[in-house]
Amino acid sequence: MIIEFLKMGGYGFYVWSSFLIVFTFCSLLFYKTRKTLKKYEKEFAMELEKLPAKQKKRITKSSKVVSNILASQNKLS
Amino acid sequence: MDFFSFGNIIVYIDKFIKFINSIFFVILIIGISFALIISPVDYLQGDSVRIMYVHVPSAWIGLSIFSLIAISTILNFIFKIKNLFLFIKSLAPIGLLFTCLSIVTGSLWGKPTWGTWWAWDARLTSMLVLMLFYVLFIFSLKYFKNNENLTKILSILSILGIINIPIIKYSVEWWSTLHQPASIKFLGSSSIHPSMLFPLFLMLLVLLLYCALIFLMKYKTEIIKIKKQNIKRL
Numbered sequence: 001m002i003i004e005f006l007k008m009g010g011y012g013f014y015v016w017s018s019f020l021i022v023f024t025f026c027s028l029l030f031y032k033t034r035k036t037l038k039k040y041e042k043e044f045a046m047e048l049e050k051l052p053a054k055q056k057k058r059i060t061k062s063s064k065v066v067s068n069i070l071a072s073q074n075k076l077s
Numbered sequence: 078m079d080f081f082s083f084g085n086i087i088v089y090i091d092k093f094i095k096f097i098n099s100i101f102f103v104i105l106i107i108g109i110s111f112a113l114i115i116s117p118v119d120y121l122q123g124d125s126v127r128i129m130y131v132h133v134p135s136a137w138i139g140l141s142i143f144s145l146i147a148i149s150t151i152l153n154f155i156f157k158i159k160n161l162f163l164f165i166k167s168l169a170p171i172g173l174l175f176t177c178l179s180i181v182t183g184s185l186w187g188k189p190t191w192g193t194w195w196a197w198d199a200r201l202t203s204m205l206v207l208m209l210f211y212v213l214f215i216f217s218l219k220y221f222k223n224n225e226n227l228t229k230i231l232s233i234l235s236i237l238g239i240i241n242i243p244i245i246k247y248s249v250e251w252w253s254t255l256h257q258p259a260s261i262k263f264l265g266s267s268s269i270h271p272s273m274l275f276p277l278f279l280m281l282l283v284l285l286l287y288c289a290l291i292f293l294m295k296y297k298t299e300i301i302k303i304k305k306q307n308i309k310r311l
Binding site for chain 2: 005008009010011012014015017018019021022025026029030033034036037040041043044047048051059063064065066068069072
């Protein structure tokens, strides 16, 4: 029964290749996008660390973007 | 207008990403089960009809994204809205991916159905042209740093590219092609059975959720890039 399912009535190669190609390339784009996002979040946090403590505290309090990035960085660590 | 500030947008992006993550795999498993197991075999094409469940949504997404990009580029050229530029930059790679996937899966469907991987017929060629427009779009976004020149180039590409969209849609009616005419009509009755239509829309939903996820992550990356450049001015 499983063999029959894999054969797909003789069209197995075409059907499985189509699904495999779609899911492989979608996964690749997902991982590349996620990796880039994490890289920029990390770089941003590092840039923030370089700022004087007073300025860093002020920015973290006032900017939603900064607090959001720091929160996701804390989750990772 | 504070609602559209980067601070608010990034908060909503995170909420949407969490929501998509929570439902995505359930819908994916249901969609794949319907596409590969539950949906019936076609009386003429046999099991090869299952390729439709990835081919057709990919083509729809490729076409819709280009239309969105083209309209946004023209609006950006007229009104100079900064967020629209980020929107275009985040959407273009997704559109290119799905246009390529529709061409490749179409080729894999064409071999058992028409007996050939490729034919220079109107539908296939116009899809290839769409892919080239996406490539030019992404190339311009990457290599033109001058914002004014970039906006002009993208607007020209959009105007030229948008002409291709109705050509793709109506190519199967205007010319004699290997590709079959549209089976699904949004205005009018479809010639496809509901037992196949349901899995098709389910797979469309899966791929649309995937697109939303990638778009949101790319948009967030673009916001962080901008904020990183201006970190000292925050």
